[in-house]
Amino acid sequence: MGSTLAVTGKGGVGKTTLAALTIRWLAERSRHPILAVDADPNTCLDAMLGVEVSSTVGQVREEAKQLAQPGSGASISKEEWLDLKIQQSIVESDVFDLIAMGRSEGPGCYCYANNVLRGVLDRLAKHYGSVVIDNEAGLENLSRRTVQTVDQMIFVSDPSARGLATTRRLYELCQEMDMSAGAMGVIVNRARDVQCLDRARALFTDTKVEILGAIPEDAEVGDEAAAGGAVFSLPAENAVYKALSAILGQLEQDNNL
Ligand SMILES: Nc1ncnc2c1ncn2[C@@H]1O[C@H](COP(=O)(O)OP(=O)(O)OP(=O)(O)O)[C@@H](O)[C@H]1O
Ligand SMILES: [Mg+2]
Numbered sequence: 714m715g716s717t718l719a720v721t722g723k724g725g726v727g728k729t730t731l732a733a734l735t736i737r738w739l740a741e742r743s744r745h746p747i748l749a750v751d752a753d754p755n756t757c758l759d760a761m762l763g764v765e766v767s768s769t770v771g772q773v774r775e776e777a778k779q780l781a782q783p784g785s786g787a788s789i790s791k792e793e794w795l796d797l798k799i800q801q802s803i804v805e806s807d808v809f810d811l812i813a814m815g816r817s818e819g820p821g822c823y824c825y826a827n828n829v830l831r832g833v834l835d836r837l838a839k840h841y842g843s844v845v846i847d848n849e850a851g852l853e854n855l856s857r858r859t860v861q862t863v864d865q866m867i868f869v870s871d872p873s874a875r876g877l878a879t880t881r882r883l884y885e886l887c888q889e890m891d892m893s894a895g896a897m898g899v900i901v902n903r904a905r906d907v908q909c910l911d912r913a914r915a916l917f918t919d920t921k922v923e924i925l926g927a928i929p930e931d932a933e934v935g936d937e938a939a940a941g942g943a944v945f946s947l948p949a950e951n952a953v954y955k956a957l958s959a960i961l962g963q964l965e966q967d968n969n970l
Contacts, residue, residue: 715842716970717862719894722869723879724850727902729753730934731869732847733761733944734954738961739843740808747809748841750834753849756813759804763943768802769815770834799833808945812837843970852886865969866894867925872901872909881916896969898925900960905930926960928953 720732732749739747751758751766759766777795789797804811812834838844846863866887870880880899887893899917901909904927913924931953937946947954964970 715838715844716864717838717844717846718865718867718970719846719848719863720867720869721848721852721883722850723871723876723883726869726871726876727928728850728869729757729761729847730938730944730953731867731900731902731928731957732845733758734947734957735845735961736762736809737944737954738958739845742965744843745808746841746843748838748844749809749811750838750844750846751811751813752846754814754816755849756815758847759811759813760941761938761944762806762809762811763945764804764806764811766802766804766811766813768798769813770799770802771815773798773802796833799837810841852883852890852892862895864895865964866897868897868899868922869902870899870913872904872906872912872927874912877901877909877913877916880913884917884920884922896923896964896967897921898923898964900925900957901927903930904928925964926956928956928960 718735720728720735722728736747736749749758749762754771756766756769773795776798777791780791780794799812802812868880868883870876884897887897897920899913899922901913901924904910907927910924910927917924929952931951933947933951934953937944944954949955961970
C-alpha cells in the first residue's frame with residue numbers, strides 16, 4: 714500500500730505549485746507509480762505538470778445521469794461503465810498518471826454515482842505507490858472525501874499572522890468534521906524570515922500538527938507559471954524546489970511519505 718499526501722490551504726497560497734513539485738520530487742526518487750489527483754474544480758494541476766486533461770470525473774458523473782434514463786440502451790452495468798469511463802479520463806505520462814475531479818454535483822443530487830465513484834477512486838488509488846491530492850481552497854472537497862485515507866495532510870500557509878490564523882481555523886474545521894490524517898503538517902510558503910516559523914509553532918503548540926518548514930518567495934517559480942511552463946522545467950537548484958525537497962526528505966525519513 715502506497716502513501717497518500719493531500720495539500721490544502723486557503724486560496725492562492727501555493728497549493729498547486731507545491732503539489733506539482735512534490736510529484737516531481739517523488740518521480741525523481743523513483744517512487745512510481747504516482748497518481749496525481751486534481752481535486753480543484755478549476756483544474757490547474759495539469760498545466761503545472763505539463764499535460765492536459767480532456768475529461769473529468771465530474772463530467773463522467775454527468776454522463777452517468779444520462780445513462781440512468783430509461784431507454785438509454787446501456788448494456789453493461791453502471792458500475793462497470795463508471796469504472797471504464799474513469800480509466801479513460803486518466804491522463805498518462807511517463808512519470809505520473811493524473812485524474813481531475815472537475816465540478817462537484819450540478820443541480821440535483823446523484824448520490825448513487827457519487828458513492829460508486831468514491832469506491833472506484835479508492836480502488837484506483839491502491840494501484841499506486843504514491844498519491845498526491847491537490848485540493849481547492851478551503852475544506853469543501855476534503856469533506857467530500859475524494860480519497861478516504863490520507864497519510865499526510867499538508868496545510869500550506871502564507872507567512873502573515875492573519876494567514877497563519879486562517880490555517881489554524883482550517884485545521885480546527887478539519888477536527889470538527891472528524892477528518893483526520895496519519896500526520897498533519899504546515900508548510901509556510903513565500904516566507905521572508907524565520908520568525909514566521911516561530912509564529913506558526915506558537916499557534917499550533919497545543920496540537921499534533923508539525924511545522925514542517927518554510928519555503929522562500931522566488932520569482933523564478935512565478936515567472937515559470939506565468940509563462941505556462943511545467944514544474945519539471947525549473948532548475949534542480951531552484952530555491953523553492955530545494956526547500957521543498959528538504960521537507961519531503963524529512964517526511965520520507967519519518968515514514969510519513
Ligand atoms: N514560493 C513561491 N514564490 C513565488 N511564487 C510562488 C511561490 N509559490 C507559489 N507561487 C505563485 O503563486 C501563484 C499561486 O500559486 P498556486 O496556484 O500554486 O496557489 P494555489 O494555492 O494552488 O491557488 P488556488 O487556491 O487558486 O488553487 C502562482 O502564480 C505561483 O507561481
Ligand atoms: Mg490550486
